[in-house]
Amino acid sequence: xxxxxxxxxxxxxxxxxxxxxxxxxxxxxxxVVTFAFFTQSLSVLQFYIKGERNILFFLGTFLLLRIFLIxxxxxxxxxxxxxxxxxxxxxxxxxxxxxxxxxxxxxxFFLLPAGIFLHxxxxxxxxxxxxxxxxxxxxxxxxxxxxxxxxQILSIxxxxxxxxxxxxxVYFLPFFIFLAIGLILVTILIFSIVFLFR
Amino acid sequence: MEKKxxxxxxxxxxxxxxxxxxxxxxxxxxxxxxxxALQKWKMFPKEAIAILRIYGPIGLSHGFGFPVGVDVDRLxxxxxxxxxxxxxxxxxxxxxxxxxSVGSVQEIYSEIKKLRQKGKIVVxxxxxxxxxxxxxxxxVADKIVANPGTLTGSIGVILExxxxxxxxxxxxxxxxxxKSGKHKDIGSYARTLTPEEKEIFQNLINDxxxxxxxxxxxxxxxxxxxxxxxxDGRIFTAQQGLKLGLVDRLGTTEEAINxxxxxxxxxxxxxxxxxxxxxxxxxxxxxxxxxxxxISFPDILREQKVRxxxxxx
Numbered sequence: 001x002x003x004x005x006x007x008x009x010x011x012x013x014x015x016x017x018x019x020x021x022x023x024x025x026x027x028x029x030x031x032v033v034t035f036a037f038f039t040q041s042l043s044v045l046q047f048y049i050k051g052e053r054n055i056l057f058f059l060g061t062f063l064l065l066r067i068f069l070i071x072x073x074x075x076x077x078x079x080x081x082x083x084x085x086x087x088x089x090x091x092x093x094x095x096x097x098x099x100x101x102x103x104x105x106x107x108x109f110f111l112l113p114a115g116i117f118l119h120x121x122x123x124x125x126x127x128x129x130x131x132x133x134x135x136x137x138x139x140x141x142x143x144x145x146x147x148x149x150x151x152q153i154l155s156i157x158x159x160x161x162x163x164x165x166x167x168x169x170v171y172f173l174p175f176f177i178f179l180a181i182g183l184i185l186v187t188i189l190i191f192s193i194v195f196l197f198r
Numbered sequence: 199m200e201k202k203x204x205x206x207x208x209x210x211x212x213x214x215x216x217x218x219x220x221x222x223x224x225x226x227x228x229x230x231x232x233x234x235a236l237q238k239w240k241m242f243p244k245e246a247i248a249i250l251r252i253y254g255p256i257g258l259s260h261g262f263g264f265p266v267g268v269d270v271d272r273l274x275x276x277x278x279x280x281x282x283x284x285x286x287x288x289x290x291x292x293x294x295x296x297x298x299s300v301g302s303v304q305e306i307y308s309e310i311k312k313l314r315q316k317g318k319i320v321v322x323x324x325x326x327x328x329x330x331x332x333x334x335x336x337x338v339a340d341k342i343v344a345n346p347g348t349l350t351g352s353i354g355v356i357l358e359x360x361x362x363x364x365x366x367x368x369x370x371x372x373x374x375x376x377k378s379g380k381h382k383d384i385g386s387y388a389r390t391l392t393p394e395e396k397e398i399f400q401n402l403i404n405d406x407x408x409x410x411x412x413x414x415x416x417x418x419x420x421x422x423x424x425x426x427x428x429x430d431g432r433i434f435t436a437q438q439g440l441k442l443g444l445v446d447r448l449g450t451t452e453e454a455i456n457x458x459x460x461x462x463x464x465x466x467x468x469x470x471x472x473x474x475x476x477x478x479x480x481x482x483x484x485x486x487x488x489x490x491x492x493i494s495f496p497d498i499l500r501e502q503k504v505r506x507x508x509x510x511x
Contacts, residue, residue, distance in 0.1 A: 007205050042219050112215035119222055 006032060009103045013151055017158040020100050021093075029102025030071070036108035037066050043111040046119070047137055074101050080174040081156055088170060090160025100155035107147040114140050246469040247288045247458050248280050249451075256298025256306065256331050268295065270302045277309040281316050286471070288319035288458035291339060292451060297331030297508045300355065300406050307413070310338045319462040323454035324348045324445070329433055331508030333444070334410060337417045340461060341446045343454040344436035350444055353414065353429035355406040355508055357399055360387045410508060418443060 002025060008016035041063045078098040085092065118137055121127045127136075157167035256268045280286050291310070297303065314320050322328070322336035324344035329352035336342050336350075344350065366372065366388060373388035384395050391399070411429055415422045420443050428434070428442055439445040447457065459468040 003205055003209070004201060007201070007208065039216070042216070042223065045223050046219055109212055112212065112219050116215055116218050116222070 002028070005103065006106050009106050009151065013154050014158060016103065017100055017155055020103065021096050021159065024095065024099060026099070029099045032106055033070055033074075033102050034067055036105035037070060038063060039112050040108050041066070043115045043137075046115050047134065070105075074098060077101065077174060081170055084170040084173050085156060085160040085162060085166075088160075088162060088166045090156075090162045090166070090170070092160040097155060097159050100159060101152055104148050104151035104155060107144045107151070110144065111140070244285055245287050245462075245464050246285050246471050247290060247455055247462070247464070248283075248286050248471045249290045249292060249455070250276060250280070252291060252293045252295055252306075252332070252335060253325075254295055256295055256335075257302025268298065268302075268306075270306065273306060274309050277306070277313055281309075281313050281318070286318060287462035287464055288321065288468075289313060290451065290454050290458050291320060291322045291335065292325060293322055293328045293332050293336055294325030295332035295335075296327050296329050297334070297352070300331070300508055303331035303334050303508050304409075306335055307338055310335060314338070314340065319458050321454045321458040321461070323451040324350060324436060330354065334413060334508055337414050337444075341454075341457055342444070343447045343449045343451075343457060344439065344445045345450065346435065346437045346448050348436040348439075348445075349433050350436055350439045351428065351434040352431055353410060353425075354431040355403045355410065357403055359385045359391070359399075361390055362387045363389050406508075 002019070002023060005016050005019050005023075005025060005028060008019065075098065078094050078101060081097055082092070082094040115137070118133050122130070122133050127133055153164075153167050153171050156162065156170050157164060160167075160170075162170065250273070252268055252273065254268055257270050280289055310320060320339040322339035322342045324332075324336060324342065325348065327349045328336055328344065329350055333350055333353065373386070375383045375386065375388070377383050381395065381398065384398065385391075407429075411422060411425050414420065414429070415425050418425075424443070428444075434442065434444065436445045436448060440448060447453070449457075455468060455470060
């Protein structure tokens with residue numbers, strides 16, 4: 001396995017995407033997704049469930065469920081992105097996008113060293129305000145979210161040879177559609193309940 | 199080659215961080231008492247007061263004429279859950295009930311008692327009406343708080359039987375009864391009670407009444423003779439009840455919560471947990487809707503056959 005792709009995806013994402021197109025490494029993105037979400041779950045546990053004893057239950061249940069759901073969602077999103085990219089004249093392959101989206105979660109690996117660093121700051125009282133520790137942790141999550149977002153949009157752009165504007169449009173269109181469908185369903189549900197109980 | 203070494207170093211660093219984080223988590227999980235500063239970040243509070251609503255007739259939630267009532271099974275399950283939760287230091291029972299069937303009331307009474315035996319403080323906050331079986335439940339609390347105008351009392355037992363003998367005669371209906379013993383059809387709506395049957399029922403009522411009186415006397419620390427003076431079924435306002443010793447304090451639910459916190463030795467503003475989970479609220483809405491059904495005449499007869507209740511009429 002060419003582990004360098006993970007490193008390249010963080011440092012030179014364009015080159016990494018070109019390698020993905022050429023090599024199509026099927027196993028590596030699954031490992032990235034698994035470890036990335038395992039990392040994130042551990043990190044959340046470290047910060048939010050202090051003193052709770054059912055850690056293995058939390059970790060086991062949610063982690064497996066999350067990884068399974070993420071893979072399914074990535075699969076569906078790849079199909080959506082592919083359709084919209086083609087509508088905008090892009091040319092590329094769904095599986096390449098699927099693999100590239102899997103790699104895009106690599107920044108989550110940084111949560112572990114960052115978590116340990118924040119714990120060090122807390123224990124040594126370098127930062128005495130507990131809310132500041134939590135703020136920094138959430139701020140880091142926020143930054144990583146945008147990094148992942150950037151990598152995913154870049155994947156669409158590179159794989160389908162689209163412009164930045166088109167890639168952004170392709171990326172957000174499914175979410176707008178889901179939002180619209182959701183709103184319609186909620187409206188129907190509200191009207192149904194009102195009709196049922198009036 | 200240089201890049202590969204760097205990559206190996208990073209992988210090594212990642213696994214080192216992974217092991218360190220798991221160690222930190224296990225270390226945190228082993229702490230029985232979390233650090234106070236982290237309390238507000240936790241999903242569950244360290245100390246809390248639970249509010250438990252007992253609204254409507256008890257044990258008749260699915261019967262005729264009571265669209266809203268106490269789901270006894272759900273209430274008992276909730277009391278048992280609260281008993282096992284160490285973070286629950288006190289329970290405020292918000293009671294707005296005219297009473298209900300004897301068995302159901304006594305089952306809930308027994309669960310509340312177990313809650314107290316587990317060391318939880320129980321305070322009853324009375325709403326519009328807390329009479330008969332409703333008061334039976336309130337009296338087991340450590341303290342009873344009520345609004346001045348709350349209707350309470352109605353201490354007693356009622357058993358009502360429908361007698362449709364004359365009606366059946368008029369419409370030419372005759373009920374044939376085959377029974378294994380002479381009292382097997384006791385309380386039948388098809389005939390008048392015999393004096394012997396009346397005595398059996400009266401003894402039944404007296405026994406349940408005695409149980410009610412004894413519970414009030416024991417739980418409220420009142421002399422039996424004193425209880426008997428006002429336990430003739432009459433109702434009182436909470437203000438009158440205060441003088442008789444039926445109520446400890448006049449006040450609102452908020453005051454009941456504060457009293458519970460004080461008795462439980464909780465400092466600061468107490469964290470209050472209502473008994474309903476969001477999904478239960480939705481289910482409750484649907485179950486209420488389903489209860490708006492019409493009931494047939496035979497059902498009415500069945501419902502009216504025997505009423506053996508601690509209830510305010």
